[in-house]
Amino acid sequence: RRRLPPGPTPLPVVGNLLDIDRDAPHRSLARLARRHGPLMSVRLGAVHAVVATSPDAARELLQRNNASLAAGRGLDAWRAMGHDAHSVIALPPRAKWHALRRLAAAGLAGPRRLAEQRAVREEKARDLARHVAAKSEEGAPVHVARAAFAAVVGALSQAMFSEDMDPALVDELTDVAIEASVLSGAPNVSDLYPALAAADLQGVRRRAGRLVAWLYGLIDGQIERRRRSRAAGEARRNSNDLLDMMLDMEGEEQEEGWVMNQDVMRALLMELILASASLSAATEWAMAELLQNQDAMKRLQDEIATVVGTNKQMEEADLNRLPYLQAVVNETLRLHPPVPFATGLAEATVEVQGYNIPKGTATFVNIWAIGRDGEVWDEPEKFMPERFLQSEISFFGTDFELIPFSAGRRICPGLSLAAKIVPLLLGSMVHRFQWTPLPEDQDGGDGIDMTEQFGLVMAMAVPLRAVAKKI
Numbered sequence: 486r487r488r489l490p491p492g493p494t495p496l497p498v499v500g501n502l503l504d505i506d507r508d509a510p511h512r513s514l515a516r517l518a519r520r521h522g523p524l525m526s527v528r529l530g531a532v533h534a535v536v537a538t539s540p541d542a543a544r545e546l547l548q549r550n551n552a553s554l555a556a557g558r559g560l561d562a563w564r565a566m567g568h569d570a571h572s573v574i575a576l577p578p579r580a581k582w583h584a585l586r587r588l589a590a591a592g593l594a595g596p597r598r599l600a601e602q603r604a605v606r607e608e609k610a611r612d613l614a615r616h617v618a619a620k621s622e623e624g625a626p627v628h629v630a631r632a633a634f635a636a637v638v639g640a641l642s643q644a645m646f647s648e649d650m651d652p653a654l655v656d657e658l659t660d661v662a663i664e665a666s667v668l669s670g671a672p673n674v675s676d677l678y679p680a681l682a683a684a685d686l687q688g689v690r691r692r693a694g695r696l697v698a699w700l701y702g703l704i705d706g707q708i709e710r711r712r713r714s715r716a717a718g719e720a721r722r723n724s725n726d727l728l729d730m731m732l733d734m735e736g737e738e739q740e741e742g743w744v745m746n747q748d749v750m751r752a753l754l755m756e757l758i759l760a761s762a763s764l765s766a767a768t769e770w771a772m773a774e775l776l777q778n779q780d781a782m783k784r785l786q787d788e789i790a791t792v793v794g795t796n797k798q799m800e801e802a803d804l805n806r807l808p809y810l811q812a813v814v815n816e817t818l819r820l821h822p823p824v825p826f827a828t829g830l831a832e833a834t835v836e837v838q839g840y841n842i843p844k845g846t847a848t849f850v851n852i853w854a855i856g857r858d859g860e861v862w863d864e865p866e867k868f869m870p871e872r873f874l875q876s877e878i879s880f881f882g883t884d885f886e887l888i889p890f891s892a893g894r895r896i897c898p899g900l901s902l903a904a905k906i907v908p909l910l911l912g913s914m915v916h917r918f919q920w921t922p923l924p925e926d927q928d929g930g931d932g933i934d935m936t937e938q939f940g941l942v943m944a945m946a947v948p949l950r951a952v953a954k955k956i
């Protein structure tokens with residue numbers, strides 16, 4: 486261990502697992518890092534891991550040594566139904582991974598596609614505002630993450646399939662997405678002791694298989710419908726959507742010999758749909774903070790009322806003129822990054838800050854802890870969007886004190902989409918509505934329960950419900 490980064494002494498068999506709270510590993514690892522340093526070794530069962538907990542250490546892992554540390558995460562749950570063989574999240578950073586990321590950009594989140602899909606996102610934001618207005622008239626609470634997820638899935642479904650998803654399916658999809666996130670985020674013996682993985686002792690892979698099968702079924706239905714309409718010679722509805730792009734490549738051998746087929750199509754589409762749950766989680770955390778910080782809420786509403794007016798729906802073109810809204814989003818992603826860790830795997834031994842990170846080490850950047858680092862941020866636990874008004878710091882992967890989308894070659898491919906849709910949805914919800922948290926959900930009147938539900942996407946453990954009133 487002499488040349489490894491310092492860390493807590495591991496016990497036989499369990500390593501440091503007893504020091505790590507399974508429901509909040511980001512918090513436990515942040516606490517350990519305060520004692521052992523920003524580049525820390527830990528043993529997670531049989532797996533050696535290194536955790537970065539400062540902007541400098543994050544830069545070392547995600548930028549300077551990224552060529553050697555960017556292998557994908559082979560979570561066992563991801564192996565359900567052979568999904569990992571086509572998974573952007575799990576693939577090593579080579580030709581197939583590049584091609585799938587390129588497809589995600591061309592079909593969803595690249596600059597050209599984003600421009601083409603602007604009207605769709607605005608329509609979904611209008612639908613969301615209409616949903617809030619309807620609830621407001623009924624006097625019923627809005628389930629914030631569910632409502633935002635429906636808007637997000639609507640936008641994604643249009644970009645992928647050029648049509649809306651059946652609302653009943655969207656509801657079920659929301660539950661499946663939550664379950665899949667929690668399941669693959671929970672500690673799994675198969676990941677901690679890879680030698681035992683084949684046995685799937687906790688049944689995580691089996692349970693993940695059920696969810697993946699449901700999601701694949703949903704996507705297969707879309708693919709089959711499209712095959713029929715193409716065979717019938719029907720015109721393409723929306724220039725080229727992501728499904729058409731993939732069907733056009735079907736059967737063709739790609740660089741390094743992989744072939745586009747239905748397995749690849751459904752794996753990519755599923756992953757993009759699941760990943761977008763982070764958009765609704767971000768919106769939910771922002772609303773929870775605004776509900777508890779009425780000054781910030783008021784300032785935001787005033788800004789939108791002044792820039793957009795009170796009779797008009799917000800549009801994406803307004804975003805550039807809404808610096809406080811942008812600051813609220815930044816501050817939310819600092820305090821509540823929906824994906825708390827950036828992960829990697831060492832494909833070669835590298836030296837970092839004078840320590841060795843041996844080949845095979847799992848790497849974690851604790852994004853959550855960096856956002857709350859007292860060395861970097863004044864009053865780090867406080868929600869203060871103003872801190873971003875005079876600051877040049879952004880989340881695009883170059884300022885390592887704020888990396889909610891990670892950085893380096895595995896930076897989130899959905900970043901540009903998130904940067905547009907989160908402020909649009911949030912702005913559309915607060916513009917023209919006054920919000921109050923639902924009294925029944927307020928645990929003894931102590932305010933909103935901000936406990937996190939750890940998972941691949943970290944959402945609120947007690948989903949936020951709030952009552953809106955039209956202004």
Ligand code: HEM
Nearest residue numbers: 574757760761763764824827828889890891895897899903
């Ligand atoms: C606020 C919203 C989002 C946040 C905070 C976020 C954050 C992240 C982070 C931190 C990672 C790196 C994870 C790791 O290293 O283990 C990541 C990866 C990824 N994200 Fe996002 N994400 C968001 C939205 C999206 C959206 C909308 C999509 C696609 C529709 C998406 C697709 C992906 C994919 C496919 C990866 C894996 C990339 C790779 O390994 O090469 N994300 N995201």
